[in-house]
Amino acid sequence: MSNPRAGKVAERIQQIIARRLEKGLRDPRLGFVTITDVRVTGDLQHASIFYTVYGEEQEQVDTAAALKAATGMLRTEVGKQLGTRLTPTLEFIHDELPESAQHLNDLLAEAKRRDEEAAALAAGAQYAGEADPYQKPREADEDE
Numbered sequence: 001m002s003n004p005r006a007g008k009v010a011e012r013i014q015q016i017i018a019r020r021l022e023k024g025l026r027d028p029r030l031g032f033v034t035i036t037d038v039r040v041t042g043d044l045q046h047a048s049i050f051y052t053v054y055g056e057e058q059e060q061v062d063t064a065a066a067l068k069a070a071t072g073m074l075r076t077e078v079g080k081q082l083g084t085r086l087t088p089t090l091e092f093i094h095d096e097l098p099e100s101a102q103h104l105n106d107l108l109a110e111a112k113r114r115d116e117e118a119a120a121l122a123a124g125a126q127y128a129g130e131a132d133p134y135q136k137p138r139e140a141d142e143d144e
Helices: 004-023 057-069 071-082 097-123
Strands: 032-040 046-054 089-094
Touching (some): 004 032, 004 046, 046 057, 057 071, 071 089
Parallel strands (some): 046 089
Antiparallel strands (some): 032 046
């Protein structure tokens, strides 16, 4: 966000939404939600709210439906507390960052395991020929 005002508005929206979700909605489908990021357009007309849900895939689907149903109420809440002339539209987007971070951690662990296997093989390896196969110029004897 190059616009400092948009950054401040995004931070404030994140606080408002998180506080409202902490108080709870009357929707039983809503799971354990964490607001990870909010991005606001430069004209402050649209806010993309990224969230994660702790739980199974069905809980994630139910939570997405609950947030979609509560978008109007949450926008009203944001409009009351934000104090701007226009209230931005809200869009809830499931944040894939934790899943992709876990996938990267798994790949790094696999790479580390393979490196350890290669190091173990290299420790017991022997040269196929001489240790230094390159020819070197003969050193002059001191007798000559």
